[in-house]
Amino acid sequence: MTFPPELVLFDCDGVLVDSERLTNQVIQRNLNARGLSVPEEEIITFFVGGTMQGVYETALARGAQLEDHWVEHIYKEVFDTLAKGVAPIPGIVDVLDQLDQAAIPYAVCSNGPHAKMEITLTGCGLKSRFEGRIYSREDVPTPKPAPDIYLHAARIAGVAPVRCVVIEDSPNGATAGKAAGMYTLGYTAEMSAARLAPICDQLFEDMRALPAILKCPTHLRAVT
Structure with missing residues (x-):
């Protein structure tokens, strides 16, 4: 990768x-x-x-x-x-800002239904960031741990799986990312690192570390 x-x-x-x-x-x-x-x-x-x-x-x-x-x-x-209220993961807004500045596209791929993401993404103010790039297991034949949803998103974006990175916090999701042939990062803020380590290519605990891991050009400029 x-x-x-x-x-x-x-x-x-x-x-x-x-x-x-x-x-x-x-x-x-x-x-x-x-x-x-x-x-x-x-x-x-x-x-x-x-x-x-x-x-x-x-x-x-x-x-x-x-x-x-x-x-x-x-x-x-x-x-x-x-619907009573959810918050974005700490640091994720800055991550999306840096991806936008670096012109690196992104999407969301969830085992949850679209109706759930409508509530959560809207409630925490992130829906507009992913408009037109919100994918659910309802869109594919088989949910995670099958790779279908990740391959579906890559196909729509016109990007080869080998050029994609998956961000997951569960063994099921990480298994799907690896099965899709994508570099898979395990987010361990809540999930045990021991459960993700055998599956993922790399682990990280703080979302704010993600731009550096992805080597976003904007992040590199910010630290030089």
Whole structure:
């Protein structure tokens, strides 16, 4: 991989939007009420980076008493909570500013539905930054950890996968990035570095470090 990349592909929850903890708390309360007590750290281990259908199947297998339309109901609970307010990940606005100044395009690729990103990206003021470049697992045949969504975004941008960088905070998402043949960075502010290290090409803990990792020309000018 030669830096800077020609396209940067961000996951959404936990990478652009500080929504993971709120979502995990909703899931935890919901499952507790349905007979499955799951500590928050287990919610992160088993569910982050997947789909709500995957949460449903895993929770059901572990003994939760879930109704047939649970996925629809949990999404409503999550949406109602997120609509009350979410914040951007610290440092991400500066990252996007530097990518814009360096003329490096970017997009968001999420396992969440478009309706969720409409709430979160709008609520934290980032939607306009990604207008026309917001991709959901609803747009492709198979969600992460399959590479479909990342290959889809690269194809639309006209950029070869080998010239793309993926920013992920979950093993599922990182697996998708690597399967797409893209250089994959693991963001470890919340996720255990030990879980991402075997998958990712490089790890980082502070979003403000990203422009230097990507070798954004504007960042290099700023430090010289």
